Amino acid sequence: MRSVAVAGIGKTPFGALTAENIRSLAVTASRKALSDAGIEPGQVEAFYLGNFAGPSFVGQNHLAPYIAAETGITGVPCTRFEAACASSGAAFFHAWSAVASGIYDTVLVTGVEKMTSQTTPRVAEILAGAGDTAGEMRAGATFPALFAMIATRHMYEFGTTREHLAAVAVKNHANGALNPDAHLRKRITIEQALAGKPVSTPLTVYDCSLVSDGAAAVVLTSKPGAVRVAGIAQTSDHVALDRKATITTFPAVRAAGEKACRMAGVTPQDIDFAEIHDCFTIAEIIALEDLGFVPKGQGGPFTAAGHTALNGRLPVNTSGGLKSKGHPVGATGVAQICDLVLQMRGQAGERQVERHRRGLAQNLGGSGATCVVTILEAA
Amino acid sequence: MSPGTVYTETTVYSAPEAWVIEAPYQIAIIELDSGGRVTARIRGGAVATGDRVEFIEPAATDSNPVPSFKKASE
Numbered sequence: 001m002r003s004v005a006v007a008g009i010g011k012t013p014f015g016a017l018t019a020e021n022i023r024s025l026a027v028t029a030s031r032k033a034l035s036d037a038g039i040e041p042g043q044v045e046a047f048y049l050g051n052f053a054g055p056s057f058v059g060q061n062h063l064a065p066y067i068a069a070e071t072g073i074t075g076v077p078c079t080r081f082e083a084a085c086a087s088s089g090a091a092f093f094h095a096w097s098a099v100a101s102g103i104y105d106t107v108l109v110t111g112v113e114k115m116t117s118q119t120t121p122r123v124a125e126i127l128a129g130a131g132d133t134a135g136e137m138r139a140g141a142t143f144p145a146l147f148a149m150i151a152t153r154h155m156y157e158f159g160t161t162r163e164h165l166a167a168v169a170v171k172n173h174a175n176g177a178l179n180p181d182a183h184l185r186k187r188i189t190i191e192q193a194l195a196g197k198p199v200s201t202p203l204t205v206y207d208c209s210l211v212s213d214g215a216a217a218v219v220l221t222s223k224p225g226a227v228r229v230a231g232i233a234q235t236s237d238h239v240a241l242d243r244k245a246t247i248t249t250f251p252a253v254r255a256a257g258e259k260a261c262r263m264a265g266v267t268p269q270d271i272d273f274a275e276i277h278d279c280f281t282i283a284e285i286i287a288l289e290d291l292g293f294v295p296k297g298q299g300g301p302f303t304a305a306g307h308t309a310l311n312g313r314l315p316v317n318t319s320g321g322l323k324s325k326g327h328p329v330g331a332t333g334v335a336q337i338c339d340l341v342l343q344m345r346g347q348a349g350e351r352q353v354e355r356h357r358r359g360l361a362q363n364l365g366g367s368g369a370t371c372v373v374t375i376l377e378a379a
Numbered sequence: 380m381s382p383g384t385v386y387t388e389t390t391v392y393s394a395p396e397a398w399v400i401e402a403p404y405q406i407a408i409i410e411l412d413s414g415g416r417v418t419a420r421i422r423g424g425a426v427a428t429g430d431r432v433e434f435i436e437p438a439a440t441d442s443n444p445v446p447s448f449k450k451a452s453e
Binding site: 125142152153199200202241242 | 386387388389390391392393394395396398399401403404406407408415416417418419420428429445446
């Protein structure tokens with residue numbers, strides 16, 4: 001297998017970007033990544049697009065060539081990947097595997113979602129399609145409700161508290177306030193987070209990620225570069241929560257983390273910083289445990305003690321995470337990679353961390369049915 | 380469906396379009412005595428994780444009922 005480098009990154013700001021459409025967002029991010037890599041569109045040998053629900057959100061199918069051609073890429077394989085909120089993580093994994101195996105030398109991976117043109121109940125309905133629509137969703141669940149049930153059980157088994165959940169939100173908002181491209185650049189207090197409007201008990205609005213528009217792109221090449229993919233894995237599990245043996249740990253996350261670490265020849269303790277899929281605050285707590293950063297049940301206390309803050313021993317979501325940076329679902333996986341690279345290049349501005357040689361990104365689809373873990377290393 | 384035990388639960392305030400009129404309402408994953416789990420609606424009073432619950436037989440006229448449970452009578 002060949003070594004694969006991340007040669008270029010590009011992102012749009014995340015937010016309610018009313019003047020942009022799904023194609024303009026994706027093309028902007030793609031062009032930025034190509035220009036950052038010093039590559040012409042004509043040199044791209046394949047285009048991998050991550051997008052969850054463009055057909056539902058904006059009524060457009062056949063998105064990969066639709067976006068690629070406008071970027072100046074024609075005549076090559078252009079394919080869309082859908083894996084719920086891990087759509088662009090999955091696109092990135094398959095793009096990596098094609099370059100690593102020698103099929104292509106240069107590929108472009110872009111993730112995009114345009115969500116804010118729909119009403120909130122309609123957005124909830126579209127997102128619910130990432131769950132078991134004939135089972136859990138028919139009983140009245142929403143995505144926040146699924147993660148609320150996960151939180152309820154985690155509290156029951158391990159004594160995790162509302163304060164632990166709030167600590168995740170406060171920390172991610174503090175980081176996002178320093179990110180000029182974040183959707184919600186606003187610091188919040190523990191008291192605010194605890195007093196948030198209930199969405200699905202025990203989760204409040206401050207436990208839930210944002211509905212955003214945005215795109216992110218990366219160029220992968222077989223040429224050695226400053227940042228390389230040291231380890232990567234994509235895993236899967238049941239879609240419905242009630243089909244899983246346990247809901248306080250995600251087997252797909254554990255397996256992806258273990259595989260990626262083994263490939264990189266590192267342990268979780270060798271990771272300098274991480275971007276973790278905080279679609280809900282409880283998801284960040286469980287991922288800390290499942291990725292082996294802390295023992296089971298310790299994700300909440302570890303966060304409340306400040307260990308995942310910018311100046312902590314393991315800075316997590318220095319971008320602000322899905323909670324504050326925003327969560328255009330199809331863009332999130334590739335955006336995490338862009339945020340790791342920014343740190344590794346020392347270009348993260350006010351949120352720059354000291355140790356940034358090895359970063360880990362964890363991208364989760366649905367309530368744990370797809371997981372992609374990537375470990376990047378600076379040369 | 381057999382009786383069971385509440386594995387986890389939540390009260391939904393922000394409901395999907397189809398259920399907005401019923402919000403807030405409680406849903407739960409029930410661990411069935413007969414084996415397996417099911418996601419169901421809780422009716423007739425709130426339940427907590429670990430509570431015993433029993434199945435509510437749907438009305439004969441309901442052709443596609445949502446599985447519903449209530450707290451088991453002592």
